[in-house]
Amino acid sequence: MEEKRNTIFHIDVNSAFLSWSVVYRMSQGEDMDLRNIPSVIGGDEQSRRGVVLAKSNLAKQYGIVTGESLYSAKRKCPNLVIVAPDFNSYRFYSKELINMLKNYSPCVEQYSIDECFLDMGVLDKKDAYEEAYAIKERIKKELGFTVNIGISDKKVLAKMASEFNKPDKINTLYSEEIKEKLWPLPVGELFMVGRKAKEKLNKLYIFTIEDLAKHDVTFLKQKFKSYGGLIWEYANGIDSSKVQCQSEEAKIISNSITLPVDVVNKYKAHDILVQISEQISVRLRKENKFCSGIAVNIKNKDFISYSHQKKLANPTNSTKHIGKIAQELFDEVWKKEPIRLLGIALYNLSEEFTHQVSIFDETEVYSLEKNQSLDKALDLIKEKFGDKSIKRFNNNI
Structure with a gap:
């Protein structure tokens, strides 16, 4: 009988500093994509001091390598575009990536600013590949940059696998594949x-x-x-190290969406909050937990964040209840400015459900039971046919 083994993902951002610079600059209205021209990140564009920290594929074709001086790089490619690094935005996008990945595994280990490991539990090879593909495409769509994902049963092999083909690729290197691939x-x-x-x-x-x-x-x-x-x-593929989980048990469950276009419409923001509440409440129910605190997080186009939270009289794991409160919190705190990111966090988690209602309030009891039945039915449909098989509309919240 084959021994069950955990599947490990290694996720590596492709040309991280260059990609993150592009995402930030385009979010500020710039049309030029540095990835499509000979360009590098490093030093100061005017003085040309410093070294190359990241390079585009077209810059690589000129023989430019990471670590060489900007003076040398400019000699190789006179029309090279040099962009100074912006470490504040790099830290921001790194954090956004980690927060997103926590929706796929409770065990995420950040290895560097642009790399991390995920312990995905026991998965067969087909499911592992499909999950990696879903993660890769979601990062591309919602965060605007690409990653490589290496899949293995060992950390070192997962890291090696992520280096095989770049960019925007998924590669496997299981223990039984090292003779052929490694x-x-x-x-x-x-x-x-x-x-x-x-x-x-x-x-x-x-x-x-x-x-x-x-x-x-x-x-x-x-x-x-x-x-x-x-x-x-x-x-020889020998590595007994484990993915180092940041915490054994989540004290908070959160999810956020970085928007490809700044949102300025209240009702559009409400629709996005419905989408997030759907995702986050499913996870809450899977863990058989209830929350008695909800927070809404907003980040504007200048990357300034603010939030608003509320303690609940009764714990809940209802999508409708969470979505409704999130919309109310949003309306109370939004400053009518363009929104770059929206998020919902659930806190004060417990496994006990208590609901205090008046013995005369039969309508509230019926509504509660109806919401629980609806959530259960939708969860079963999604589990069987996939997350995109059914969608909850805003007027159903």
Whole structure:
């Protein structure tokens, strides 16, 4: 009987600094997409000091590499567009990515500003690929940039898989695939093998990852100390490390949508809040929990955030109730300015449901039971036919 194993995703933003600069600049009304011209992120455009932090594919065709001086890059490509980095917006988009991914797994480990691991639990290969595709496309649609996703049963292999083909690709590298997909690669492409290590390994006639995997590990440890044993293990797909969950149990459930176009209409914002409340309440019910606090988060076109929250008299997991309160909170706090992001957060979570109503208020009891039945029916339909199989309209909230 085959042992059940968790599926791990490694998500890597393609040319993160360049992509995030593009998304921000276009959100401010700029038409030029830096990804479609020879361009780099790094230093100061006027003085041309500093080094290349990120480059477009067209810049790469001129031989420009990450880490070289801007002066050298400009000599290779005189019409190169140089854009200074904007780390505030990079941190913003990194956080937006992590928040979105938390909707797919309770166990997300941020590895760097543009990389993270997800423990997706036990999935067969077909379901894992379909889930990765859904994540990749949602990031592209809602956040405006592309990612690569590596899929494996080991963290190091998932990371290696995300490097195979770029950009905007999904690749697998399960333990049983390393001989076919990993071993033929040059040893310098193995995770943790840099330029200097590659040169030393080549002098030992170790040119491919297979050469390293089949080499005498005792000799490697004598030559490179613990590092030799580490890269030998990685070459053989040996990695027992786990995805480090930020918390064992969610104290808050949240979801947000970054809008492709700034929203200035109240009713359009209400429609988006319906969509978010639908997604977030399904997750709440899946965890058999109720919330007694709801908050609405708004981010304007200048990335200034503000929120409004309310404590409930009775816990709820009703989509209709959550959506209605979210709309009321929005109306109370919105400053009538263009909206870049809308979000809903549910807090004060519990597994107990208590509802205090008057013994004479039969209408309220009936409405409560009706909403619970509707939510249950819609959840079953979505579970069987997919999230897009049925949609709740604003006038049904």
